[in-house]
Amino acid sequence: MKLIKVKDYEELSKQAADYFIKKIQSSPAMIIGLATGSTPEGMYRYLVQDYQENRISFRNITTFNLDEYIGLDGSNENSYRFFMNNHLFDHIDIEKSNVHIPCGTSKDSSAECATYEQLIKAHGGIDLQLLGIGGNGHIGFNEPGSSFQSRTSIVELTDKTRRDNARFFNTFEEVPTEAITMGIATIMESKEIVLLASGEGKREAMRLLLEGRVSEDFPASYLHNHSNVTVIADEAALAGLNYSL
Numbered sequence: 001m002k003l004i005k006v007k008d009y010e011e012l013s014k015q016a017a018d019y020f021i022k023k024i025q026s027s028p029a030m031i032i033g034l035a036t037g038s039t040p041e042g043m044y045r046y047l048v049q050d051y052q053e054n055r056i057s058f059r060n061i062t063t064f065n066l067d068e069y070i071g072l073d074g075s076n077e078n079s080y081r082f083f084m085n086n087h088l089f090d091h092i093d094i095e096k097s098n099v100h101i102p103c104g105t106s107k108d109s110s111a112e113c114a115t116y117e118q119l120i121k122a123h124g125g126i127d128l129q130l131l132g133i134g135g136n137g138h139i140g141f142n143e144p145g146s147s148f149q150s151r152t153s154i155v156e157l158t159d160k161t162r163r164d165n166a167r168f169f170n171t172f173e174e175v176p177t178e179a180i181t182m183g184i185a186t187i188m189e190s191k192e193i194v195l196l197a198s199g200e201g202k203r204e205a206m207r208l209l210l211e212g213r214v215s216e217d218f219p220a221s222y223l224h225n226h227s228n229v230t231v232i233a234d235e236a237a238l239a240g241l242n243y244s245l
């Protein structure tokens with residue numbers, strides 16, 4: 001695991017965007033895994049800016065998002081599809097048919113999970129996966145206790161995650177209780193992974209991640225078993241931590 005330390009959120013966003021831009025320039029038809037949450041918003045802003053100013057093209061890029069809330073359709077502004085359109089896809093030249101996000105309103109969510117997993121396989125897997133990290137160490141929506149073997153599936157959200165994400169909803173009760181998420185095994189099959197962490201709210205998660213112990217209680221720790229992971233974290237997320245990366 002490689003760690004890139006940056007000053008603050010702006011620098012994190014810029015560095016992450018630059019990292020993806022370089023990869024896209026050298027492989028314009030790559031398969032990218034994308035994440036939601038507040039953390040990648042700045043990176044998406046820089047990607048849009050680069051598209052507008054330098055014409056980096058996403059025309060041949062295919063994307064797979066990590067997860068989606070069950071019960072929210074793409075027109076709901078708290079759905080991850082809405083988030084992605086709003087922050088990225090509506091502002092770049094990506095073909096919408098190349099964009100994949102699990103459907104949260106499928107009549108058969110289990111079948112939706114299996115189809116999503118097959119679709120990733122049919123594309124030859126993900127080349128570069130972006131991750132954020134939950135305060136409890138979740139990646140995608142793989143909550144503590146998730147199996148290392150898990151594939152795209154329906155998961156129940158913990159109260160901690162629902163509370164953390166309640167800031168986007170009118171009330172806590174409105175936060176869905178379930179989601180579809182790529183599994184840990186799905187994520188681990190990505191050829192390369194970049195994880196972003198910003199702010200003191202992520203310090204405890206960074207402490208546990210950088211400590212290096214692999215445990216089901218802290219899903220992000222599985223990333224230590226992957227050979228190509230880069231963590232980009234800012235000073236606030238790393239303050240006071242001892243680590244040897």
Ligand code: GLP
Pocket residue numbers: 035036037038039040066067131132133134135138139140141161165
């Ligand atoms: C959500 C998403 C995760 C994301 C996490 C952290 O729960 N499912 O993929 O990493 O939130 O979000 P934030 O970046 O807002 O802290």
